[in-house]
Amino acid sequence: METIVHEGWALESRVPSLVENLEKLSTRAKKLGCPAITWEVTDETKRSEERDDITGLVVRVSYYRLVKVSGAAPVYNGWHLVAVIDHIKEDGTNLFRVVPGEELPEHYRKTPQHCDHCGHSRYRKTTIVVRHEDGTYKQLGSACVKDFLGHPKPESFLWQAEWPSIFEGMFNEGGGHREWEGYDLKTFMTVTAAVVREFGWLSRGKANESGGYATADIVNGNVADLIGGRKMDVTLLPEDEVMADKTINFINSMPQDNLSDYEYNLKASFELNMVIPRYEGIVASGLNYFMRKNDLLEKKEWKNSVHVGTVGDKITVKVKVLNIYWFETQFGSCGVHKFLDNNGNIFIWKTGHHGLVPDDEIVLKGTIKEHNEYKEKKQTVLTRCKVLEKE
Ligand SMILES: [Zn+2]
Numbered sequence: 001m002e003t004i005v006h007e008g009w010a011l012e013s014r015v016p017s018l019v020e021n022l023e024k025l026s027t028r029a030k031k032l033g034c035p036a037i038t039w040e041v042t043d044e045t046k047r048s049e050e051r052d053d054i055t056g057l058v059v060r061v062s063y064y065r066l067v068k069v070s071g072a073a074p075v076y077n078g079w080h081l082v083a084v085i086d087h088i089k090e091d092g093t094n095l096f097r098v099v100p101g102e103e104l105p106e107h108y109r110k111t112p113q114h115c116d117h118c119g120h121s122r123y124r125k126t127t128i129v130v131r132h133e134d135g136t137y138k139q140l141g142s143a144c145v146k147d148f149l150g151h152p153k154p155e156s157f158l159w160q161a162e163w164p165s166i167f168e169g170m171f172n173e174g175g176g177h178r179e180w181e182g183y184d185l186k187t188f189m190t191v192t193a194a195v196v197r198e199f200g201w202l203s204r205g206k207a208n209e210s211g212g213y214a215t216a217d218i219v220n221g222n223v224a225d226l227i228g229g230r231k232m233d234v235t236l237l238p239e240d241e242v243m244a245d246k247t248i249n250f251i252n253s254m255p256q257d258n259l260s261d262y263e264y265n266l267k268a269s270f271e272l273n274m275v276i277p278r279y280e281g282i283v284a285s286g287l288n289y290f291m292r293k294n295d296l297l298e299k300k301e302w303k304n305s306v307h308v309g310t311v312g313d314k315i316t317v318k319v320k321v322l323n324i325y326w327f328e329t330q331f332g333s334c335g336v337h338k339f340l341d342n343n344g345n346i347f348i349w350k351t352g353h354h355g356l357v358p359d360d361e362i363v364l365k366g367t368i369k370e371h372n373e374y375k376e377k378k379q380t381v382l383t384r385c386k387v388l389e390k391e
Contacts, residue, residue, distance in 0.1 A: 006101075009064035013181050013276070015041060018067060029071070037071030050180060052226055055236070057187045059227045060180035061274045078133040079148040085127050085139070087113045104129060105137060115141035117148070182274035183223050185283070189244035191226070192219045192287045194234040197243075197323070201288045204281050216284040237326075239357075247290040263289075305346040307371040308380045314367050316388065317341050321360040339364065346379045354387060363389035 010018050022039050029037055044066040049058045083098045085108065092110040108129055114121045116138040128140050130148050140148060195218045207214035222232045251270045259267065266286055269279040309315050319339035326335045337356060339347040349366065356362070366385030373379065 006069045008067055008069075009046065010067045011179060011181060012045065012063040012065050015065055015067065022069065035071060037069060039067060039069040042066040042068060049184065050227075052229075054229070055226065057190075057226065058184040059187055059223065060182065061184045062179065062181040063274070076149045079130045079138075081149060082129045082131045082137065083108065085111065085129065087125060087127065102131070108137075108139065111139060113141075114139055115144055117141070117144035182272070182276040185248065185270065185273050185275055186241075186244055187226075188219065188223060188275045188280075188283060189247055189287060190236055190240045191222050191232070191234065192216075192284045193240035193243035193247075194236050195219050195222065196287055196291075197237075197240065198234050198325070201291075203285065203288075214281070215288075216281040219284050220280055243287065247287050250290045250293070251286050304344055305378045307378050308341075308345050308347070309368050311368050311370055314365070315382075316363060316365045317347060318361070318363050319347055321356050321358050321362065322346075323358050324356065346377055348379050348381045349383070349385050350381075351385065356387070356390075361391040362387050 019039070019041065022037065026037050029035065042065065046064050048062050048064070050060040051057065052059050081099055082102045083096050083104045086095045086097075087093075088095055090113075092112050094109060094111065096104060096109065098104045111127075112121065113127060115127065117140050120141060122141075126142065128142065128145050129137060130140060130145075131137050138148065192215065195215055199215070199218060202210075202212050202215050204214040204216060206212070207217070218233070222234055225232045248270065251267055254263065254267050256267075266282055266289060269275075269282045270286060272279070275283045308317070317339075319341050322338040322340050324335045324337050326333055328334075333352060334350055335353065337349045337351060337354075339349070339362075341347065347364070349364070364382070364385050365388050366382035368380060369383040370381045371378065372381060
């Protein structure tokens with residue numbers, strides 16, 4: 001018995017179906033009286049990445065696992081199967097499947113339909129090439145195969161020749177189109193941070209109720225634009241990358257115990273280290289979860305924000321920087337700085353760079369320019385401000 005071994009890198013997500021196929025194959029081999037096949041799903045994995053040419057960001061990733069399959073070819077009176085030839089045209093155009101580990105002499109590629117045993121050359125769809133231990137090859141019609149391989153059903157041996165075609169689909173090697181399993185987690189989270197910064201967070205459930213676009217869907221659209229070389233709706237800022245890193249670290253370092261179902265699934269979805277379509281929603285929600293857990297989200301009490309002072313008054317307030325929305329004007333960058341005082345009142349100051357970042361606690365002196373409302377929250381808009389103290 002010769003042992004045939006095939007080693008290949010299978011897409012991680014396809015390993016279960018590869019094993020399922022191998023199980024079917026093994027059952028079939030047993031039924032047909034062929035030697036059993038065995039396989040080993042190894043611990044060896046590798047990652048491949050696709051980078052965006054312009055931004056240099058890793059956009060899509062795949063994980064592969066090394067799988068080893070082995071089996072023994074049935075040998076009868078010194079003969080064993082080498083290849084199955086499908087004669088697709090009478091002019092000698094053939095397709096052939098070679099048993100892994102075997103070599104098919106080149107002249108068989110264009111061999112006509114013929115049987116070396118009985119000498120018949122009648123029309124056959126399929127012929128089989130066998131090899132003797134002494135190195136002799138023979139091409140056989142199906143009726144004569146049993147004399148050589150000792151099995152009444154020559155199709156029985158096809159399962160061996162099917163190996164390569166099964167592996168072609170299951171293993172990603174030898175050219176062909178490359179399949180990507182998912183988006184890179186870091187890039188996906190960076191885009192999520194940019195989307196949340198620019199549009200706020202909207203869950204799929206709330207989006208369905210309100211008819212808006214869910215954050216996860218906007219993120220997906222933007223990542224697809226990035227991969228397609230199109231302009232994204234959002235601009236990625238360094239702080240988005242920081243936010244992505246913080247979120248990933250936070251979720252990855254969550255302890256396993258005492259997690260809710262949501263938290264458990266969230267953690268598991270981050271462990272994949274890539275984002276597959278099915279988990280886009282939960283992965284994107286990780287950012288919202290991180291912000292909520294770290295007090296970076298808008299709080300409910302802000303709904304009670306009231307207008308402070310009278311328009312035209314000069315005031316001094318102790319506030320915390322909530323967030324800053326940047327946009328471009330003909331005079332340069334303008335940041336809408338949003339602050340919160342200890343009573344839950346919102347203050348706005350549109351200005352250039354003052355080196356402020358979210359969470360900074362400062363004392364601000366300025367003139368009340370107007371009282372307005374944004375998203376049903378009352379805001380006191382300041383102008384000509386000065387940062388008096390920064391903690
Ligand atoms: Zn024959």
